[in-house]
Amino acid sequence: MKKSKKSIREIRSGGAVKRPMKKSMKDMAGTVGKAPGTLFHTGGQKTVSPVITLFSYDAASVEHRTLKTLEECRPFMGGERVLWLNIDGLHKLKLIEAAGVMFNLHPLTLEDILHTGLRPKIEDFGSYLFVVVKTLELDPESGEVGEEQLSLVIGKGFVLSFREKPGPLFNPVIARLDNPGTNVRQRGADYLSYVLTDSVVDSYFTILEQFESRIEALDEELTDSVARDALPAMYLLKKELIMLRKSVWPLREIINSIGRSRYQVIDDEETRPFFRDIYDNIVLVIETVETYRDIVIGMYDTWLALANNRMNDIMKVLTIIATVFMPLSFIAGVYGMNFHYMPELESPFGYYAVLGVMGSIFVGMILFFRTRKWF
Template identity: 45%
Template sequence: MERTLRANIAFILGVVETALILMAKPHHPHRSARLIKKRGKKPGAAPGTLIHVGEVSGVDTTIDLIHYDASHLDERNSLDVSQCRHESNVGQTAWYNITGLHNAEIIRSIGNLFQLHPLVQEDILNTDHRPKIEVHDTYLYVVIKMLQFDHSHRTVQMEQVSLIIGDDYVLSFQERVGDVFDGVRERLRHGHGRRIRQLGPDYLAYALIDAVVDNYFVLLENLGDAIEDLEAELLIRPTPDTLNQIHHYKREMLLLRKAVWPLREVLSSLSRDENVILSQDIRVYLRDVYDHTIHIIDNIETLRDLLSGMLDLYMSSVSQRMNEIMKVLTLFASIFMPLTFIVGVYGMNFDYMPELRWHWGYPSIMAFMLATGVGLFAYFRWRKWW
């Protein structure tokens, strides 16, 4: 009983302390632009207007090149736009990785150099697109979302990656430094005689998409561990901070679902629709990535259902604890109610009250009140109300 009473008192003090903090310091929710990004001066602009939509990174726009075939590889960093386009021999593939999208003039120059449609150039700079695919005469345009888990803030960091897949080249546009393509680079550097060096740009594009999707599994593992820890905390000792964390992870899962769900349609279209850029052999690999995406979507829905159940469990737990507190307070009030009545009766100012002048009156009343309190407590324990 003593342990339960202490726990209930601690819970009440915690609620009171939280309320005092909120009253003393106005709450201004953090407004995040990760779900719907601010478009700045974009509304009303003419089609094809190159305006960057998204976070402006503090790094310069850089162009890196890996040019390879089955037996040779040439890697260069920090190229100028004028050094990008050159004639490739048969069997050679060029991968241009452009990092940083805030410089619209560089993106325009690259787009004009590779004869990209103005609307495609516009879409590259608009980082609020959902994953999609566009088929053009000489290239494919694919938009995917690269996701990484920030362990310090326990948030999902989303970055748009645009892929241009041509006859002998792949252009990849990403918003900031740092990606999940290091494994692909290592395979190219040390893959003499292997499939990735022998096949063309369509296989390279598949490898890049596969690297992004594989990283989704790592992200889900981190989110799953964090949510399981939160569930254990919820079952042991839920606090108001637990509710904040539940809402935080529900928001992260919403962001993750927004990035992954459309990718299923993209991969389905890539693996089924006929076009001259993707060979028939590559479609087998794309179907494998499609299967991975379905698995990831199932895991996302599982975690979302788990969070919804945790929210219901938290509300039930708080309601149950509040009911226990009210029960204890009601039982205390029930015990002291007859004692208060007795004290009130003998507190009346009548001249003739025989018990007031009785020598054993005070100890008798005190004994009677003690017996009444103990009797009520014993009755409550017998009925298992306490």
Template identity: 35%
Template sequence: MAKKKHHLNSIATEPENEDFYHQPGTIPGTIIVDANAPPPKIVLIDYSPTEAISKEIDTPEECIPYLDTESVSWVDVRGLGNEDILQRLGQVFELHPLVLEDIVNVPERPKVQDYEDQLVIIARMVMPKKKNHGFHSEQVSFVLGKHYLLTVQEEPKRDCFEPVRSRIFKNKGIICKNGSDYLAYALIDAIIDGFFPVLEKYGERIEDLEDEVISQPTPKTLRKIYKVKQELLQLRRAIWPQRNLLHTLIQDDNEIISNEVRVYLRDCYDHAVQVIDMVETYRELASGLMDVYLSAVSNRMNEIMKLLTVISAIFIPLTFIAGVYGMNFNTEKSPYNMPELNWYWGYPACLAVMAVIAALLLYIFWHKGWLENSSRLNR
């Protein structure tokens, strides 16, 4: 089973690392831990309608007493840099080797898989970068059981789950009154809603690019447009399969997810469709900007050629007069050999004639509208 492995944490602003693949014939379930991945940090949140606790644990075995209780246990693993802990995590939660492979060997296409008393969900989370353009992207894996939820993230420092944690500890809403399936919905909904701040920044960037393309397009503008198109394509690849993921969760008859939670998942599905519509709209706008840029550059080149043509047209008769008077004639031999060469005002008169011709040509060009600047496009 050949499977590609590379990290997409800086997918929008940094070049991807060299791709890594399993060797052909590799045993299914083989996991490969990235040497640069951060070590796992395990946080256990156990809550019920009356209380909630949170603690950081050192080993996966410490969460075993919480898995079969009536309270909801959320085991959040942040980081994929320790193979031993990951293997022990698979033993504690009785994960199928292929599930552990999908969790560790990122990136995996977002999907849903049913393993008897467990539901495995692979999703992709995006967050806007604070200091520059682009976004962070990472895989989030869910293993949903009857009374527990295991989440595995690539990065320990950032996620979009803080509002859900706050609702748990402040006992806001109905999250503490529901089971692990509602917790899974709340986290997936936070992932989908996390696309909107990213798209908002892309809307602002596209507006700025529109002004730049219309006012003064440069080759740097073209590079900006192309980069936005690439990043929007990555967003599309992240959100599109997650719509199918949500559709599967809504339609499949799985006992782990209650009918009440499926109603909430339909609302989450609507948000995913809205995100897809926004991504497609921005992609069309970016493609339109590319066309506008090419048109603006073409118009600018036409203006340059028009200016050069006007200058050439003005200097053609002037060059003709100067060329004629540059010939050597002897007026003593014949009165027809340019008698004006001996005129007292011959030189000023020649310059005056040339100036009148140039002014007349400029007036004709202006009257026909050939001197107007049309390289800048109006909105």
């Protein structure tokens, strides 16, 4: 039972701090009146300084560097090897602008990279494909789900990824790059974009697994008793599921577009089937989120029914007590009147007789209630 109560406290704390919608709307208000393509970072600074990481690889070898300046990337551009440039930290506008000039990115692409409250989307600029997705991270201590924006620029022979802060999301991808026998080393940049997107979707399953544990713990608590913390816990869990659905649902349209439509930078025969596989996983994630939300709503109905039943039981006991004492209070009130000439006042057995009558009434009413199965 201690485990269940701990889980409820985690659920209660989860989501209580972050409110992505309010934050993004407040930051987006700063772009009002600015010309399209104006670079303006919405969101807080989440890293001390941006971290630029470069991967250049082919089937024979891979080179992994942390760059001090973006200019160090130029020797790796335009060759036969696949280039993956990852930038963690979006608050340095000059760095993002320099990346746009170096890779010939449209100003609207740079603007969208810096606007971290965007809805997931896909845009085709001919020479490259721009994709915005949402990454989710679960804090194991507080149970809070944090949302970050990941922007991918997919071109011929290169992939650019822009994140708000560093994280372990791409560690499995880096491990696969270090292994010369993996498919990612044998294929092009479009396959790398698939692997990066697939790692994002896989992280959703990890969060869903944690949600399942929370729901089981909360359901166990509801089965035993009507927990006082259950209602806010269910409310916060439902809000987190809504946020998860909001992040995943647009990704379904994006991956379906890549898997079904034709883009210059995506190989139709080699890579598109892999994106269709991601689409199936996203559908599974969405269905799971919907199922969990229905379960939470059903748990709320159960909690409400249990709370009402408990309240009815309490009111039934109080009503029986009040009903039993009504005739007793009447008798006590009659004999509490200050009249001198009352028949039983002078009787030596009057007090005991009245107590006997009151006791008989009490027992009789209790037996009557029991025969009616009122309690």
